[in-house]
Amino acid sequence: MSSFKIQKAVDLGPQFVDNPHRMVGQDGAFSIPLGNRKSLWFFGDTLIGSRVPGSSLWYISGIAVGAEDMSGKGTIDKMLNNTGLILPDQDASDGLKNFKYIQNSDGSLKTLLPLLENEDPNEIRVWCQHGVKIGDKLYLSFVKVRMIPQSQVVGTNEKGEVFPVNFDVIGSGLAVGSDKTWEFKRIFYNGSDILWKKHEPHFGSAIFPVHSERKLYLYGTHQGEDQIQKCCLARVDFDQIEQLDKYEYLVSEKPEWSPKIEDSIVLFTDAPSEVSISYNQHLGAYLAVHSWRTTSRIVGHIAPALWGHWSPATDLWEAQVNNGKHLPYPRLIYAGKEHPELAAENGKTILLTYIEFEEYYPHLVRITFN
Numbered sequence: 001m002s003s004f005k006i007q008k009a010v011d012l013g014p015q016f017v018d019n020p021h022r023m024v025g026q027d028g029a030f031s032i033p034l035g036n037r038k039s040l041w042f043f044g045d046t047l048i049g050s051r052v053p054g055s056s057l058w059y060i061s062g063i064a065v066g067a068e069d070m071s072g073k074g075t076i077d078k079m080l081n082n083t084g085l086i087l088p089d090q091d092a093s094d095g096l097k098n099f100k101y102i103q104n105s106d107g108s109l110k111t112l113l114p115l116l117e118n119e120d121p122n123e124i125r126v127w128c129q130h131g132v133k134i135g136d137k138l139y140l141s142f143v144k145v146r147m148i149p150q151s152q153v154v155g156t157n158e159k160g161e162v163f164p165v166n167f168d169v170i171g172s173g174l175a176v177g178s179d180k181t182w183e184f185k186r187i188f189y190n191g192s193d194i195l196w197k198k199h200e201p202h203f204g205s206a207i208f209p210v211h212s213e214r215k216l217y218l219y220g221t222h223q224g225e226d227q228i229q230k231c232c233l234a235r236v237d238f239d240q241i242e243q244l245d246k247y248e249y250l251v252s253e254k255p256e257w258s259p260k261i262e263d264s265i266v267l268f269t270d271a272p273s274e275v276s277i278s279y280n281q282h283l284g285a286y287l288a289v290h291s292w293r294t295t296s297r298i299v300g301h302i303a304p305a306l307w308g309h310w311s312p313a314t315d316l317w318e319a320q321v322n323n324g325k326h327l328p329y330p331r332l333i334y335a336g337k338e339h340p341e342l343a344a345e346n347g348k349t350i351l352l353t354y355i356e357f358e359e360y361y362p363h364l365v366r367i368t369f370n
Helices: none
Strands: 006-014 023-035 038-049 076-080 083-088 124-134 137-147 167-177 184-186 202-210 215-223 229-237 248-252 256-258 276-280 285-291 297-303 314-318 333-338 349-356 363-369
Touching (some): 006 314, 023 124, 023 137, 167 202, 202 229, 202 276, 276 333
Antiparallel strands (some): 023 038, 167 184, 297 314, 349 363
């Protein structure tokens, strides 16, 4: 199959809004199967506190929040770089109703990958990517960023508007831990927790285990000099995940692999840092889902194999923003991805999420294919 068509699409709205933790917003929302019919949902910046009705989440007294940690500012009590919840497999046709956040012993939300002692929360953040459970080990991928002060930001469009939060990607890495203790340690190589650097693909955006081969396939994106985001592919044996020098990178669709990351080929373009990969039985193909750049479009590609050849992008959904707010910055929609563990009818119906920056909750969409 080289193409697919949408029979029906249903907007299920923002998820996890009704929670007992005063959590008023979070992004990311990568889902990682844990076995026993449950998944870890892994989030990025998570805000605890309250919202001011009619006001932007990202401006306090009319001033952009900028680079600094939002903890204790305005109506936000705490900002956590990343958090998670456990979601049992469920009928998601009307939204996600049964979930439990991972908590500290005092009942507060737990940061799964906390900052290190030498990482200033006003400068550095560690945000979620995908992950995978192999045996008793749970691997979480992350991207580390350096926040940019507003005084150093220039206009992003013809109106001279700037986003209220800006950052520069340092690179991506992996942490290893357990879904019993929820304690994780970053994997270091040659003294650094950045396994894939700024100008390299940030592998771990999507991770697909092939148990028959005992190999992991890791997808990663990076922005080239032409400002176009490009998605590439790496692989590694299950028992060598923590050894960066054992990774191979796809250099042709035959497929051929090389230890030289600089020879990586591009699978598809215009995928920001978040993407999902699944095998869809209904389509009889692998399915990649991502936001098209940082626009309202969520698109999909299909391929007969994990390495391709990937079809051109087909529109799956276009986000409709109706919060009525006039924003002092360009509208930002991102983080489109599928959650394959929630699919129904062998993948005829799939569930997607995306983030609109003002709404700032995972927004769920149900897609049914022809």
